[in-house]
Amino acid sequence: MNQTLRQFGPTQDLAAIVTFEHRIAEARLSTKKAAGLLTRLREGRLAWSKQLSHRAVVEHIREHIDEPPNKPREELLVSAMSRRAQMEAAAEAVRQVKEIAKAASADISFELEEFDAEYIKPLGFLMSQINQAILCDPRVGIDLVVKKKKIEQSAVKSSEVPKSVGAVDPILVHSEGQMAALAVSMLTAANLTFPWSRWKALILDDPLQHNDSIHSAAFADMVGNLVTAEGYQILLSTHDVAQAEFLQRKFRSRRIPCTTLNLLGLGKDGVKWSVKSSSSIEAQVASAK
Known part of the structure; x- marks a missing residue:
C-alpha cells in the first residue's frame, strides 16, 4: 500500500x-x-x-x-428411422442367411467326405488284393485317404509288421521295382473300379521286373482273369524274353489268345521283329522298309 x-x-x-x-x-x-x-x-x-x-x-x-428438399425435418427424421429399421432388418436377414449357409457348407463337406471315403473304399480293397498277388513283400503298401477336397496317399502296414516299428515309408522298404509294382496295382485297381474309357485295356511297361516265378505266375493269373472275366485287352512290354515266353505259355494253357512281338534289332532295311501268336508254331520275321 x-x-x-x-x-x-x-x-x-x-x-x-x-x-x-x-x-x-x-x-x-x-x-x-x-x-x-x-x-x-x-x-x-x-x-x-x-x-x-x-x-x-x-x-x-x-x-x-431420396426425399424432396422441401420436406420438413420431422418427416425426414421419421423416413430416416424407417429406412434404418429396414436396413437393420435386411442386415439381420443376411446374417441369418450366412449362418445357414455356413452350417449347410459344413454339413455338405462332412457328407462329401463320407461319400468320398465310401466311394473310394472298393479301390483300396482291390488294390490290397492285387498287392498280395504281385508284390514280393505285401506287408507294406500304399492306401488312399480322403482329406477334405483331395485324395492323398498314405503308407499302410499289415498286422504282420510289429507295432514297435511305428510309421513306415514304403520308399524306404521297397525297391524301385517293388514301388513300380505298387503303381501297377494302384492303376489296375483304379481302372477296374472306376472305368474311364469304353476300351477295356491295360498298357503295362515291364511290370514283372522285380518278381520271382511265383509272383509272376500270380500276375499272369490275374491278367488272365481280366481277359476272360472282364473282356480286357492287355498290352505288356518287357525286356526279358523268358518272361514273355512264360506268360505266353500260361495264356496258351488257359486258351487265351496271345501274340508276342519281339524286336530283334536294327537291320539293313530297318528294325526287324518277329511276331508269334499263341495259335502258331513258328514266328514270322519282318522288318520296316
Missing part, C-alpha cells in the same frame, strides 16, 4: 487517488464486458458449427433416403 501511495509524491492528493481508483474500476468493468463478449462469441461459434454439422447431416440423410 505504501509503495502504491509513493507514486503520488510525499504528500498524497486525495483527488488523484480517487481518479486512479475510478480508472481501475473502469478497467475492471471493460475486462468483464470483454470476457462476456468473448464467451458469447465462443457460444455463437459453437452453435454455428453445430448448425452447419446438423445441416450437413440432414442433407446427407435426405440424399440417402
Whole structure:
C-alpha cells in the first residue's frame, strides 16, 4: 500500500487517488464486458458449427433416403428411422442367411467326405488284393485317404509288421521295382473300379521286373482273369524274353489268345521283329522298309 501511495509524491492528493481508483474500476468493468463478449462469441461459434454439422447431416440423410428438399425435418427424421429399421432388418436377414449357409457348407463337406471315403473304399480293397498277388513283400503298401477336397496317399502296414516299428515309408522298404509294382496295382485297381474309357485295356511297361516265378505266375493269373472275366485287352512290354515266353505259355494253357512281338534289332532295311501268336508254331520275321 505504501509503495502504491509513493507514486503520488510525499504528500498524497486525495483527488488523484480517487481518479486512479475510478480508472481501475473502469478497467475492471471493460475486462468483464470483454470476457462476456468473448464467451458469447465462443457460444455463437459453437452453435454455428453445430448448425452447419446438423445441416450437413440432414442433407446427407435426405440424399440417402431420396426425399424432396422441401420436406420438413420431422418427416425426414421419421423416413430416416424407417429406412434404418429396414436396413437393420435386411442386415439381420443376411446374417441369418450366412449362418445357414455356413452350417449347410459344413454339413455338405462332412457328407462329401463320407461319400468320398465310401466311394473310394472298393479301390483300396482291390488294390490290397492285387498287392498280395504281385508284390514280393505285401506287408507294406500304399492306401488312399480322403482329406477334405483331395485324395492323398498314405503308407499302410499289415498286422504282420510289429507295432514297435511305428510309421513306415514304403520308399524306404521297397525297391524301385517293388514301388513300380505298387503303381501297377494302384492303376489296375483304379481302372477296374472306376472305368474311364469304353476300351477295356491295360498298357503295362515291364511290370514283372522285380518278381520271382511265383509272383509272376500270380500276375499272369490275374491278367488272365481280366481277359476272360472282364473282356480286357492287355498290352505288356518287357525286356526279358523268358518272361514273355512264360506268360505266353500260361495264356496258351488257359486258351487265351496271345501274340508276342519281339524286336530283334536294327537291320539293313530297318528294325526287324518277329511276331508269334499263341495259335502258331513258328514266328514270322519282318522288318520296316
